[in-house]
Amino acid sequence: MGVGPWVGSWPHDERLDPDLLRDGDRRNVVDGYRYWRHDAIVADLDTRRHDFHVAIENWEHDFNIGSVVRTANAMGAAAFHIVGRRRWNRRGAMVTDRYQHEHHHPTPGDLATWARENGIRLIGIDNLPGSRALETYDLPRRTMLVFGQEGPGLSEAMRAECEATLHIEQFGSTRSINAGAAAAIAMHAWVRRHVFGQDVLLRTPASGTVGSPPSTVV
Template sequence: MEDIIAGRNQVREALRAGRDLHKILMAERLEGEIIGEILSLARTCGVPVQRVDRNVLDKMVGERHQGVVALAAAKGYVEVEDLLALAQKKGEAPFLIMLDQVTDPHNLGAVLRSAEAAGAHGVIIPRRRAAGLTAAVARTAAGALEYLAVARVANLAQTIVKLKDSGLWAIGAEGDGEKLAFASDLTVPLVLVFGSEGRGLSPLVRKRCDFTIRLPMRGKVNSLNIAAAAAVLMYEVVRQRYCGSL
């Protein structure tokens, strides 16, 4: 479950300590020295701040919040280097998943569950404009968060460049991708990059990918939900790497 941190000093100290915070809820028109420090620390740490009515905070924690409540991640994040180290420890070619501004917690949770089941070495998400590891995500992941490492980064495009420098291929998934997924070599060290619901890959992230792949669509709809598409593509990686010619 999410850890709720209430109170100005408590939230400030959590930010100072580098605690993984999903977001900060702050009462409207709240000002002051400590509030200014919280806002500055939140900007530095990449933690979004949402202004809300005090009644929202009252319902969450009673009247002990002093106008400030922080929601901590349901699980701590790791560094991207930790994901690569895990692949090396297992003696496997890196298999990472990157999510570009996926905002729906149920989609994120479903992707995390599929990633763990498919044996991915970890998932990378952005700090801003995306769902984090909230209680709702943990519930949808149905236990997968206990076994799957998740890294959160400030800049996805720069992270892709670093991964490519480490020998990984960056392969984007799009409805009109350049290559058919089933005709592409997914046995190489790779990071599969999936775009947000509706908008797909952001232009700069798409530009950093080596190429994009697509799934063949035989029906009337022209694309799958991100959670469904991610599951299919992750298991294509499993098929190519571990199932031989079956």
């Protein structure tokens, strides 16, 4: 992965990093950002980030957090928020967190206060009783998708702060998909709605569901 040292005369572009031009660029960035300085990449991303945020509860150093953060980068999230412990398992993020805006909130209440002050609506993703289908819910443009930990899902305190909780419809035999996969599906649902202008399906499919009501444990 990556490219070697620049061949030929160096281009005159203040966004480029002389060290990378000399030594090569093996970072996990798209080709359009090859040889760019880190701060130049962040500044460019800031001109086109989307309006949704992502929040992840971090009480047990869940390894899925890194995967969620990496997807948030790929989907152009405005920022990601860590709720609970400040330190989190960054391995799965593949350094993509360096190009994003990170916020920390000690408690769900702190997250909710920040969201209200910034005009952002909290939408939980979990298979709680009474949860609604993601596929038939019109996600707000200025929203924060909130994810719990693998296994226990959203904490009770976080559930109380969310204006709605959504689940992902499933059609196979497994009871759940992991938190990282669920987060990717939810973020892409927002992208389809607000970037590509796709309308939501306002009804539940009449057939295809197997067994009891589908659920997603995140």
